Amino acid sequence: MKDFIKACFLVAYRDLRRFWKFKHWLAAQLAMNLADVVIFALVLNNMVNRDYIPDYVKFMSTGVLAIATFASAFSIGREVGGEMRREVHHYLLSLPAPRAALAAGRFIGGALRGLVYQLAFIVLNLLVVGVPGPVQALAIAYTSLLFSLSMSALAIAVVSSTRDFNLQSTFRALIYYTLFFFSNVFYPKELISLRFPGPLAAVVTHAPISRAAEVYRWGFGYYQSLDPMALPEVTLWAIILLAVAALLYTRNLSRQ
Amino acid sequence: MLAVSAAVKIVDFVKKFGDTVAVDGLNLEIYEGEIFGLLGPNGSGKSTTLLTIATVYKPTSGDIYVFGRSVTREGDEVRKYVGIAFQEPKAMWVDTLYELLLWHARVVGYSSAEAKSAVRDAMERLNLWEHRGKQFYQLSGGTRKKLEIAKVLIQRPRLAIFDEPTAQVDVITKHALWDVIRELRQEGSTVIVATNDMFEAERICERLAIMYRGRLGALGTVRELKDRIPGGDVVEIGYEGSREEVERAVSRLPSVGRYVLEDNRLIAYLNRGEEKAAEIVSLLTSAGVKVKRIMVQEPTLDDVFFYFTGARLREENQDVALNRGATPWAR
Numbered sequence: 001m002k003d004f005i006k007a008c009f010l011v012a013y014r015d016l017r018r019f020w021k022f023k024h025w026l027a028a029q030l031a032m033n034l035a036d037v038v039i040f041a042l043v044l045n046n047m048v049n050r051d052y053i054p055d056y057v058k059f060m061s062t063g064v065l066a067i068a069t070f071a072s073a074f075s076i077g078r079e080v081g082g083e084m085r086r087e088v089h090h091y092l093l094s095l096p097a098p099r100a101a102l103a104a105g106r107f108i109g110g111a112l113r114g115l116v117y118q119l120a121f122i123v124l125n126l127l128v129v130g131v132p133g134p135v136q137a138l139a140i141a142y143t144s145l146l147f148s149l150s151m152s153a154l155a156i157a158v159v160s161s162t163r164d165f166n167l168q169s170t171f172r173a174l175i176y177y178t179l180f181f182f183s184n185v186f187y188p189k190e191l192i193s194l195r196f197p198g199p200l201a202a203v204v205t206h207a208p209i210s211r212a213a214e215v216y217r218w219g220f221g222y223y224q225s226l227d228p229m230a231l232p233e234v235t236l237w238a239i240i241l242l243a244v245a246a247l248l249y250t251r252n253l254s255r256q
Numbered sequence: 257m258l259a260v261s262a263a264v265k266i267v268d269f270v271k272k273f274g275d276t277v278a279v280d281g282l283n284l285e286i287y288e289g290e291i292f293g294l295l296g297p298n299g300s301g302k303s304t305t306l307l308t309i310a311t312v313y314k315p316t317s318g319d320i321y322v323f324g325r326s327v328t329r330e331g332d333e334v335r336k337y338v339g340i341a342f343q344e345p346k347a348m349w350v351d352t353l354y355e356l357l358l359w360h361a362r363v364v365g366y367s368s369a370e371a372k373s374a375v376r377d378a379m380e381r382l383n384l385w386e387h388r389g390k391q392f393y394q395l396s397g398g399t400r401k402k403l404e405i406a407k408v409l410i411q412r413p414r415l416a417i418f419d420e421p422t423a424q425v426d427v428i429t430k431h432a433l434w435d436v437i438r439e440l441r442q443e444g445s446t447v448i449v450a451t452n453d454m455f456e457a458e459r460i461c462e463r464l465a466i467m468y469r470g471r472l473g474a475l476g477t478v479r480e481l482k483d484r485i486p487g488g489d490v491v492e493i494g495y496e497g498s499r500e501e502v503e504r505a506v507s508r509l510p511s512v513g514r515y516v517l518e519d520n521r522l523i524a525y526l527n528r529g530e531e532k533a534a535e536i537v538s539l540l541t542s543a544g545v546k547v548k549r550i551m552v553q554e555p556t557l558d559d560v561f562f563y564f565t566g567a568r569l570r571e572e573n574q575d576v577a578l579n580r581g582a583t584p585w586a587r
Contacts, residue, residue: 012361083348091346094310095363096335117567256273256313 007097011105015076016112023074030120032066037061042191051189058129058143058222063185065121066147066213073114073148074176077155080106081168084160089253103156103249109240110152115144130221139231140219146238147212151179153245160252183209263288263415263446265311268318271304271470278304280470281318286448287464288323290354292449295460297565300469303343307418309448310340322415333352339364339413341404343420343450349393353384356392357406364411378406382432397424405433408440416440418449422456434460454557466564473564481560487513488555489529493522493534497545505539512536529554 019026050054083089084221094100122140132140159170182204186194193201204210209231218226264286271279279301286292294302300482306311309320312330319326325333347356361371379385382402387395395403401424406414418437422430437460441447453456457464458478465483466473473482482488495502502522506515511532515524522540526532529552537547555563 004347007363014359018348018350079348086346086348088346088348090312090342091305093312094307094335094340095339095340095364097363098332167366236419249409 004098004101006156007095007101008105008108011092011097011102012109012112015079015106016116018079019113019116019179022075026117029068029071029075029117032063033071033121034124036064036067037128044055052188055222059124059184059188059217059222062071062129062220062222063213064214065118065125065187065216066183066209068121069114069118069144069148069179069212070179070209071170071176072117073110073151074155074172076106076110076113077154077159077172077210080156081159081165081172084163085165085168085238098252099250100246103246106156106249107149107153107245110156111145111149113150114152118144118148119121125216125220132219132221136219136221139215139226142236143212143215149207150208150238150241150245153242153249157248157252160249178209179207180211183199183207183213185209185213206233208234208241210249211237259462262321263290265321265325266305266318266421267321269305269308269320270317271301271308271313272316278470282467282470282472284355284465284475287445288446289441289444290462291437291447291449291460292465294448294467294468295449295452295454295459295464295561296473297402297452299469300467300565303419304470305467306340306419306448306450308332309340309407309415309419310417337414338417339408339411339415340417341408341419341421343403343423345392345400345404347400347403348427350391352389352404353395353399354388356403356487357410360407361410364413366410372548374410375406378409381409382406382429398426398429401425402429402433405436409436412440412443412445414445416445416447420450420452422451422453430456431573438445447515450476454561456536458557466561468565474560478557478560481564482555482557483496483527485523485527485555485559485563486560489526489528489532490553491522491529491533492551492553493524493533493540493547493548494549495520495540495545495547497540497543501543501545503538505543505545505584506536506540509536538564 034224037057037060041057044060045056053059083092095102125147154175155172158175159168162168164242184204189201189205192204211230214230215234217223218230262285264284266282266284269279269282270277282301282305294305296302304313308315308327309322311327311334315328319328322334323337325337327334341469354375358371361375362368366374376385379388382405383408384399384402385398392400401421405418405421408418416437421433421437425433434456437447437449437502449456449461461478463475463477464481465475474484476484499517501519506512506524507521510534511528512524512526515522522536526535533550533552537550540547
């Protein structure tokens with residue numbers, strides 16, 4: 001068990017360490033996410049219906065926290081894909097580490113990237129939205145961990161399904177934008193229901209990014225209450241995505 | 257678990273990639289503590305075999321046992337014994353040489369402090385220290401190969417695998433790498449070297465397997481393989497005397513398969529030329545023939561390689577062209 005944990009930690013550390021090497025990507029990503037709040041939310045704040053969104057800046061800041069965590073955790077997929085194309089995974093597979101530790105380490109590595117990256121947006125939310133109480137802080141931490149872990153696992157599993165760069169990019173983009181746009185980060189459920197009557201609003205509500213955003217909105221005090229199903233659904237998404245991703249990634253790694 | 261009698265035991269190993277058969281029923285034993293060479297043309301299945309020993313690939317059928325552990329069922333255990341220097345260095349372009357090796361040292365079992373010291377030692381040994389801050393993409397082909405060797409040098413595994421370790425490296429580095437390989441063996445490691453360099457194989461390998469189209473073409477020590485070429489050695493004797501006497505003397509030696517007499521020179525094709533030359537000289541002298549000079553030339557490993565592989569290529573070409581059976585190879 002000690003060896004397993006050590007291998008897992010080292011693999012995660014490898015991915016986290018490499019995160020800092022992509023400083024230009026990080027800067028661009030950070031600027032983009034901040035621009036979402038600074039430009040988009042500030043402009044729209046005076047244009048949106050206050051009955052549905054009392055304060056769009058606060059609404060968006062908490063939503064961007066979820067999006068930023070998602071984007072950052074999901075970025076691990078890009079590297080895992082590159083490693084598979086260059087057969088760097090052969091090296092990883094030859095190392096004295098159990099396959100499960102390798103998979104777990106990579107998932108955790110991606111998750112840590114998400115958690116580190118979201119720190120800047122946590123600070124932003126503390127300044128713009130409010131300071132959470134102990135229970136809320138715990139819920140935010142719990143959600144961040146599971147959400148980041150499941151998005152990292154999803155990205156790794158998807159990208160490792162093929163070594164074709166075009167297919168990898170297409171799969172990643174397809175999932176990324178589906179999760180990104182089918183979320184309540186930009187608009188609350190009520191507005192989505194008005195524009196798209198039917199099941200779409202319900203689908204959006206139960207999507208993982210939406211659930212994480214809701215916890216953050218409640219956690220930082222934008223919402224006064226939390227849907228009791230939000231945290232269980234965050235947990236359920238994490239269990240499902242982690243299980244499927246672990247299965248897919250280990251299968252894809254040792255397919256040959 | 258098998259009784260440990262060999263470092264690596266390959267049993268009916270088949271590896272297919274789709275419809276392509278990379279290795280086709282390979283059986284082989286590599287003894288503990290030896291430097292074993294794997295020779296073969298491109299696409300002969302050398303790398304596939306090595307990657308399967310390292311548990312990167314899974315056998316399609318058959319199995320490989322590393323110190324008695326099955327690669328199909330006990331991969332986690334096998335990986336504790338194996339270290340591999342890949343043919344194509346495997347790293348992401350953004351990592352520095354030092355980071356790559358330091359992480360490698362940690363993952364193969366060194367503590368943080370030990371890792372730094374082991375990495376520095378290996379890097380200095382291979383003249384890599386000055387490049388430590390360079391990112392992988394900035395490294396030359398030769399330096400990348402040294403990175404792979406350094407990984408194994410740091411790991412000091414029980415089974416060290418080198419896949420074409422000296423391709424793309426200069427002569428000085430080549431000799432340094434051979435020293436590393438010998439040192440590992442000296443310390444108790446079993447070493448497998450896949451190579452296309454005949455000189456390298458002859459210099460460092462104790463036994464060789466020649467692979468051809470996924471199958472074992474030949475197996476043995478360098479000497480044994482050379483002896484397996486019919487009439488492989490050439491003994492050339494310059495003489496003064498009667499041609500008939502020479503012919504009579506040589507005909508009494510069944511070990512001489514074929515010979516040529518021209519310009520007072522006897523050119524005999526046979527095996528174990530060094531041993532037989534004295535016998536020929538003795539016979540000629542007793543027949544009154546004066547021996548003026550002797551030259552013995554043994555086949556090179558190139559000859560061995562062509563005999564077990566190139567010959568078959570020619571056979572196949574002829575099979576296709578003439579649609580008939582194989583033509584025996586002749587020197």
